[in-house]
Amino acid sequence: MSIRKKISRKRGDSVGSCRHHGGTSSRDLLDFSAPQNPLGTPEIIRELVRESVAREDYSRYPDYTYRRLREAIASFYKLDYESVVPLNGGSEALYILVLSLRPTSLVVFEPTFGDHRCLAESLNLKIVSVPYIESGERYEFPIDRVDELRKTADRNSLFILSNPNNPTGTALSAKQVVRLLNALSEFVVVVDEAFFELCYLCDEVSALKLAKSYENLVVVRSLTKTYSIPGLRIGFLYTENGDLLNAVESSRAPWNVNSIAEAVISEALEKYSSELRSFAEKSKAVIRKESTYLERGLRLLGIRVYSSTAPFLLVKHSTPTSEISKKLRELRVVVRDASTYPYLTQYHARVSVRLRSENEVLLGAYRRVVENATPSES
Numbered sequence: 001m002s003i004r005k006k007i008s009r010k011r012g013d014s015v016g017s018c019r020h021h022g023g024t025s026s027r028d029l030l031d032f033s034a035p036q037n038p039l040g041t042p043e044i045i046r047e048l049v050r051e052s053v054a055r056e057d058y059s060r061y062p063d064y065t066y067r068r069l070r071e072a073i074a075s076f077y078k079l080d081y082e083s084v085v086p087l088n089g090g091s092e093a094l095y096i097l098v099l100s101l102r103p104t105s106l107v108v109f110e111p112t113f114g115d116h117r118c119l120a121e122s123l124n125l126k127i128v129s130v131p132y133i134e135s136g137e138r139y140e141f142p143i144d145r146v147d148e149l150r151k152t153a154d155r156n157s158l159f160i161l162s163n164p165n166n167p168t169g170t171a172l173s174a175k176q177v178v179r180l181l182n183a184l185s186e187f188v189v190v191v192d193e194a195f196f197e198l199c200y201l202c203d204e205v206s207a208l209k210l211a212k213s214y215e216n217l218v219v220v221r222s223l224t225k226t227y228s229i230p231g232l233r234i235g236f237l238y239t240e241n242g243d244l245l246n247a248v249e250s251s252r253a254p255w256n257v258n259s260i261a262e263a264v265i266s267e268a269l270e271k272y273s274s275e276l277r278s279f280a281e282k283s284k285a286v287i288r289k290e291s292t293y294l295e296r297g298l299r300l301l302g303i304r305v306y307s308s309t310a311p312f313l314l315v316k317h318s319t320p321t322s323e324i325s326k327k328l329r330e331l332r333v334v335v336r337d338a339s340t341y342p343y344l345t346q347y348h349a350r351v352s353v354r355l356r357s358e359n360e361v362l363l364g365a366y367r368r369v370v371e372n373a374t375p376s377e378s
Contacts, residue, residue: 029329032362033336035166035312035352037198037228038286042279044272045227048264055263062262064254069262072269073236076276077208077221083240085248088256090194090222090235091115094160097218097237098123100247101188103158107149109141111341112162113192128153131343132168138307139168139314143176146183159184162192163207164199167338167350169308174205181214188244189214194222194235197280200288201309208238215241223265225311226280232261287311291353297363298351301370311353314338321349324369331365 052058066086074081087093094116098106105126106116120127130149132139141161153159161180164171172180181189191207207219222235234257239245268276287310295305295313304316317324321337328335338348351362 028332030333030354030358030361032352032354032358033334033350034230035195035310035350036225036230037283038290038311038352038354038358039228039279039283041228042276044275044279045229045264045268048267049232049260052260052263057259057263060259062255062257062259066257066262068266069257072266076269076273079208079211079238080240083211083238083245085237085245085252086257086262087220087235087237088253088258089224089230089233090192090220092235092256093190093192093218093220093237094119096248096251097158097188097190098125099251100244101158102156103154103188104156105154105158107153107157107159107187109159109161109165111165111167111338111343112160113166113194114341116160126154128157129342132165132170137305139165139170141165141170141172141176143172143179146180150183150186153187155186157187159187159189160192161190162194164195164202164308164310166195166310167312167314167336167341167344168306169310169312169314171199171202171309174203174210177207177210181210181217185214185216188216188218190218190220192220194220194225195310196221197226198283198287198311199309200284200291211238211240215239215244217241218244226283227276232264233258234261234265286355287353290356290359293356294351294353294359294363297359298366301363301366303366303370313351313353314344315349315351316345317347317349320346322346324349327369327372328365331368333362333365335362 069086070081070084073084098119105128106120107128107130108116109130109132130142130145133142193206196202196206207217211217211219218237218239220235220237224230224232224234237248291308291313298305298315306314308314321339325335325337336350338344338350339346
């Protein structure tokens with residue numbers, strides 16, 4: 001078979017055509033499209049970055065075993081360091097797991113972060129999409145479908161979900177996670193907790209605490225969200241399944257975390273654990289307060305808002321989001337068009353929760369746009 005036939009992408013398609021992310025590189029726009037901690041980066045981490053650059057850590061390779069980083073993460077989260085796998089951001093986990101496990105299909109609870117679709121497309125993997133259930137002003141996790149999925153899924157399926165869910169903001173309870181893991185004991189289940197530390201209504205028990213009891217469980221965390229450091233690209237994968245760990249380690253690139261991220265996060269977690277925990281608690285309190293403020297303000301403008309426990313809100317306009325987004329951008333405000341998420345529509349958008357002064361700007365911009373909008377059938 002020729003190379004031309006092996007590559008199925010049509011001529012003219014962009015390399016990232018299956019990828020749709022929030023975020024803008026323009027500093028002239030107020031960005032509500034990429035959710036992260038509204039308090040920004042802790043000063044502790046800012047200072048550690050400056051020190052790392054001054055030491056010229058960038059001029060050396062990181063330790064490819066990441067022993068110090070693993071131990072720092074394990075100590076901070078009270079985990080077994082040998083079961084920690086450092087990641088170049090939480091999103092790297094999916095690529096490593098698919099390479100390690102070679103699943104025949106991905107069973108994904110959606111809508112959710114969409115890189116799995118790019119991966120499935122490139123590897124010709126089957127995707128089984130399981131929709132969240134829209135119920136009034138919230139989306140519910142389809143826990144009642146788990147038994148059915150156990151019976152119908154391919155034997156070598158990989159199950160994927162996010163908690164809290166991105167973009168709906170729905171959080172599973174510990175009981176739901178346990179029920180899920182028990183029902184799917186013959187399958188590997190990946191629980192992406194990228195926003196867990198910023199989830200102000202999440203159950204006290206993270207899936208991390210269940211790893212000792214469930215060898216089929218893989219938990220993924222992203223420190224970039226918690227500490228607003230997306231450019232450092234740092235997260236970790238955790239499982240106490242020894243065989244799976246060995247497979248993951250064999251598939252992980254030897255220097256997947258850069259030397260500055262390694263040095264900064266190791267030292268931050270080692271020396272400033274209490275400060276970082278306090279920062280996370282303060283962040284959750286701010287998110288809860290500002291989420292309530294933003295939700296109320298948007299609803300007063302006639303915009304449908306779904307209940308969320310995360311630092312973002314899923315909204316539904318009466319006019320296509322593409323039109324709303326264009327007008328908001330003219331007012332120097334950016335939101336995330338959510339129409340690319342499975343089961344959402346051209347009327348949906350995801351709005352990040354920011355600080356009060358910024359949220360006031362967003363509401364002011366929305367007010368100007370909505371007053372001049374012509375409602376459509378939605």
